[in-house]
Each structure stands twice: as structure tokens, then as C-alpha cells.
Amino acid sequence: MNNRVTNILNIRYPLIQAPLYFLTNAELVAAVSNAGGLGTLGPHAGQESQPGSRFVALDRMRKEIRKVKKLTNKPFAATLINGPDMSFWRPTAEMLVEEGVEVVLINEVLDAEIFEFFKSHGIKTLYRALTPTIANSKEAEKLGADIIVATGFDEGGTVPSRVIGTFSIVPMIVDSVNVPVIAAGGIGDVRGVRAAMALGAEGVYAGTLFLTALENPAAEKVKRLIVDSTAEDLxxxxxxxxxxxxxxxxxxxxxxxxxxxxxxxxxxxxxxxxxxxxxxxxxxxxxxxxxxxTGTGISVIKSIRPAAEIVSDLMQDFL
Ligand SMILES: Cc1cc2nc3c(=O)[nH]c(=O)nc-3n(C[C@H](O)[C@H](O)[C@H](O)COP(=O)(O)O)c2cc1C
Structure with a gap:
């Protein structure tokens, strides 16, 4: 598989494991990247307790990045922690540069200085607005985002504030920008991947599905509940x-x-x-x-399995 997303991110398949707060860890991220996708460390990845301060969170993220690097030599992403007052983006960004992270996910903030910082260090940026709009997508492109994530209301986690489903948001954002767009929200099996690509996305971004990966640190009963439930239960x-x-x-x-x-x-x-x-x-x-x-894509998630199997199943058209 070769497209703009695989070329920009230097990965084999256009599949990104979305950040899931502390429900990501080095093992999950490395397994996804080793299988040819892009693993992403969420904020507080791999932690055994909640951090008391942002500096503790930063230090812990550095340690988790080092763990990932021991488990894979493939690219992976980390989330920029900026904090509500924006005072924290630079220490995080500098740490990511020091640790040689190749891809950074910028959530929400549209700040020229941040995009320029990463560009000047040769780091690729994924931009994801919690509520994607034509305006914030165009602005992210103007500031230099390499790839834009278009998230539909189907997603898990903090849901967008506008009720626009993945089927509607993806073509809307694809038509608004020239940079590649990745679809997020409700993607649970290969049919979701095919649909996203048919809508003009050049890759997919899946979170809920990777909650059920064997490597995910979520409680076993949570994984079972997801596998045993459908969207009707939500x-x-x-x-x-x-x-x-x-x-x-x-x-x-x-x-x-x-x-x-x-x-x-x-x-x-x-x-x-x-x-x-x-x-x-x-x-x-x-x-x-x-x-x-969780997102609304849970009806098609049928088993708890290694992250590498999830990647090869979703990317079966591109193997
Ligand atoms: C339990 C959970 C925690 C999440 N935590 C984060 C997070 O810390 N940061 C973030 O940018 N997105 C977070 N998300 C959103 C995902 O990154 C992603 O946008 C979403 O999972 C995609 O939709 P899907 O769940 O239907 O695949 C979270 C999602 C879930 C389900």
C-alpha cells in the first residue's frame, strides 16, 4: 500500500491506532507499529496511577517513549500535551524532539508557533479538532498540518459537539483541504475501512477497536463487555x-x-x-x-486479539 499517508508517515498501512488516554502503552503502540500501522501514545500512556502534576505526566511520557523505542524501530506517534493555558506545549514538544519521536498528534489548538516548531524539527503533524469544521481544517492546513483527522459523532471518548456522523464529516473535510484526511469514528472492521476510503479518506484512525487488543491495559471485563455488546446498548x-x-x-x-x-x-x-x-x-x-x-462501531468487534491481527484484518485489502 502506497499513498500520501503512508509516504508522509513512513508506514506500511494507512491505519493509525488513536490515542486513548492511559488506555495505551508501549506494548500496544509498538505492536501496531511493528504490524505496519502507526501506534500512538495517549496522554498518561502506560501509567499505573494517575499523575499528580503535568511535569510528572511529562516525565512518565518520556519513559514510555523510551520503552516503545526498545520494542520497535518503526515510526510511532505521541500526543502533544498543551494544557488549557497553553503553558505546557513547549516542554512537551522539546521532550518529543529530544526523544526522536517522528509524528505528533496536535489536538484542538491552532497555533502557528507549534506547527512551525515541529516543521523546523522535521516532525510530521496530525491535526485533530474535537469538533472538525471546514474552518478549523482549512486553518490547520494553512498552518502546515501534514494530515487532518476528520472525526464523526460515532467516535468514542469526548464526542464532537456537533452531531455530524463519520459518513458526513469525512467527505465534507476531504472537499475542504488539499492535505490528506484520515477518517475517525466508528471504524470497527474492514467494511469501515472500505467505506472511509470510498468517502475520500486516505487512511483510518481507530480507537475503540484497539481497546480490545490483547496488549491494551484496559480491564479484562471492559474488553469482554465491548465484545459482548452492540451499539444498541450505548x-x-x-x-x-x-x-x-x-x-x-x-x-x-x-x-x-x-x-x-x-x-x-x-x-x-x-x-x-x-x-x-x-x-x-x-x-x-x-x-x-x-x-x-466507546464509539458506536462496537457491534462489529467480535474478539479480543493481538493488535497485529487487528491491523492485518483491517488492512486485508492492502496486504
Ligand atoms: C476510552 C477512550 C479514551 C480516549 N482518550 C483520548 C485521549 O486521551 N486523547 C485523544 O486525543 N483522544 C482520545 N480518545 C478519542 C480517540 O483518540 C479517537 O478519536 C476515537 O477513539 C475514534 O473513534 P472510535 O473510538 O470510534 O474508533 C479516546 C477514546 C476513547 C474510546
């Missing part, structure tokens, strides 16, 4: 910053109920256990204290 509720989806846990039906009573988003966020929600439910398996966030 609960959608409003919280900060927009919507969130969860499979039924002890907590999530209560959140759906609170939302039905028009509870404000801040109260919802607190009731969801805030940033601890995913850690508790998805890492530790404490379903009374959090949510199990």
Missing part, C-alpha cells in the same frame, strides 16, 4: 465539554437519568466522577465509579 448523556457515551455500568444509567432531568453539565461531570471516571471503570474495572466509553 447510553448517551451530556457532560463537559459536550457529550459522552457509555456502555451500561453501575453508574452510567444513573447519568442518563440525570441528563433526562436536564441536569447541568458541571453537575453531570461531577456525578460521572470527572477525570477519574475512565481510570476507575476502564483501567480498574470499578463499574460503580465510572463509565466505559
Amino acid at each position: 447510553l448517551l448523556f451530556r457532560t463537559l465539554p459536550a457529550y459522552y457515551r457509555s456502555l451500561p455500568t453501575d453508574l452510567s444509567p444513573k447519568l442518563a437519568e440525570l441528563d433526562a432531568q436536564n441536569t447541568d453539565r458541571e453537575t453531570m461531570f461531577k456525578a460521572m466522577n470527572g477525570y477519574h471516571s475512565l481510570w476507575q471503570a476502564m483501567r480498574l474495572g470499578n463499574f460503580d465509579r465510572g463509565v466505559v466509553s
Whole structure:
């Protein structure tokens, strides 16, 4: 397989394992990259506890990057941690340069200095707006993003604030920019890959699917729940910053109920256990204290298997 995405990223197949917070680690990322895709370290990748400060997070990310480099000599990506006040992008960016990371995912921020920094160090950039729009895609292209990720409402994690599904967002963004676009949201098997490519995407970006990889540090019961569920089981509720989806846990039906009573988003966020929600439910398996966030593509995910098998299955048309 040879296209603009494989050429820019220097990878064999145009498949990116999306960052999944601490539900990524060096083993998962290296397995994806060794299989010919691009593994991505999420913020707090590989951690056994939640970090107390951003400096701790940065130091831990450096260690996890070093672990990946021991497991693969193929390219992989890391997420830029910028922080709400933007004070943190430079220390992260400098660390990524020092560690020789070849691809960086820039979430949300459109800042010329950041794109220029990476360009001047020969690092490729993936840009992903939480809510992709024609305007933010054009702006990212103007600033020098190498590839743009177009995410539909089907995705897992923090869902876009506009209800535009993957089938609609991908061609809209493809038609707005000249750089290659990668499709994200709901891709769970080869049919999703074929659909994304037919819509003009030049690659795919999958998160939920890699939650079920053998190497993923998610709790075993979370992987089983995903494999045993369909999209019909998912609960959608409003919280900060927009919507969130969860499979039924002890907590999530209560959140759906609170939302039905028009509870404000801040109260919802607190009731969801805030940033601890995913850690508790998805890492530790404490379903009374959090949510199990997935995309709507879960109906086609049928087994827990090594990341390399997921890559070869999705990329079967390009082998
Ligand atoms: C449990 C979970 C955690 C996530 N954490 C992050 C994250 O830390 N940073 C990020 O940029 N995206 C995060 N995402 C979003 C994914 O990177 C990706 O956009 C999404 O998973 C794609 O849709 P899919 O899940 O349908 O494949 C997360 C998604 C999930 C399901």
C-alpha cells in the first residue's frame, strides 16, 4: 500500500491506532507499529496511577517513549500535551524532539508557533479538532498540518459537539483541504475501512477497536463487555465539554437519568466522577465509579486479539 499517508508517515498501512488516554502503552503502540500501522501514545500512556502534576505526566511520557523505542524501530506517534493555558506545549514538544519521536498528534489548538516548531524539527503533524469544521481544517492546513483527522459523532471518548456522523464529516473535510484526511469514528472492521476510503479518506484512525487488543491495559471485563455488546446498548448523556457515551455500568444509567432531568453539565461531570471516571471503570474495572466509553462501531468487534491481527484484518485489502 502506497499513498500520501503512508509516504508522509513512513508506514506500511494507512491505519493509525488513536490515542486513548492511559488506555495505551508501549506494548500496544509498538505492536501496531511493528504490524505496519502507526501506534500512538495517549496522554498518561502506560501509567499505573494517575499523575499528580503535568511535569510528572511529562516525565512518565518520556519513559514510555523510551520503552516503545526498545520494542520497535518503526515510526510511532505521541500526543502533544498543551494544557488549557497553553503553558505546557513547549516542554512537551522539546521532550518529543529530544526523544526522536517522528509524528505528533496536535489536538484542538491552532497555533502557528507549534506547527512551525515541529516543521523546523522535521516532525510530521496530525491535526485533530474535537469538533472538525471546514474552518478549523482549512486553518490547520494553512498552518502546515501534514494530515487532518476528520472525526464523526460515532467516535468514542469526548464526542464532537456537533452531531455530524463519520459518513458526513469525512467527505465534507476531504472537499475542504488539499492535505490528506484520515477518517475517525466508528471504524470497527474492514467494511469501515472500505467505506472511509470510498468517502475520500486516505487512511483510518481507530480507537475503540484497539481497546480490545490483547496488549491494551484496559480491564479484562471492559474488553469482554465491548465484545459482548452492540451499539444498541450505548447510553448517551451530556457532560463537559459536550457529550459522552457509555456502555451500561453501575453508574452510567444513573447519568442518563440525570441528563433526562436536564441536569447541568458541571453537575453531570461531577456525578460521572470527572477525570477519574475512565481510570476507575476502564483501567480498574470499578463499574460503580465510572463509565466505559466507546464509539458506536462496537457491534462489529467480535474478539479480543493481538493488535497485529487487528491491523492485518483491517488492512486485508492492502496486504
Ligand atoms: C476510552 C477512550 C479514551 C480516549 N482518550 C483520548 C485521549 O486521551 N486523547 C485523544 O486525543 N483522544 C482520545 N480518545 C478519542 C480517540 O483518540 C479517537 O478519536 C476515537 O477513539 C475514534 O473513534 P472510535 O473510538 O470510534 O474508533 C479516546 C477514546 C476513547 C474510546
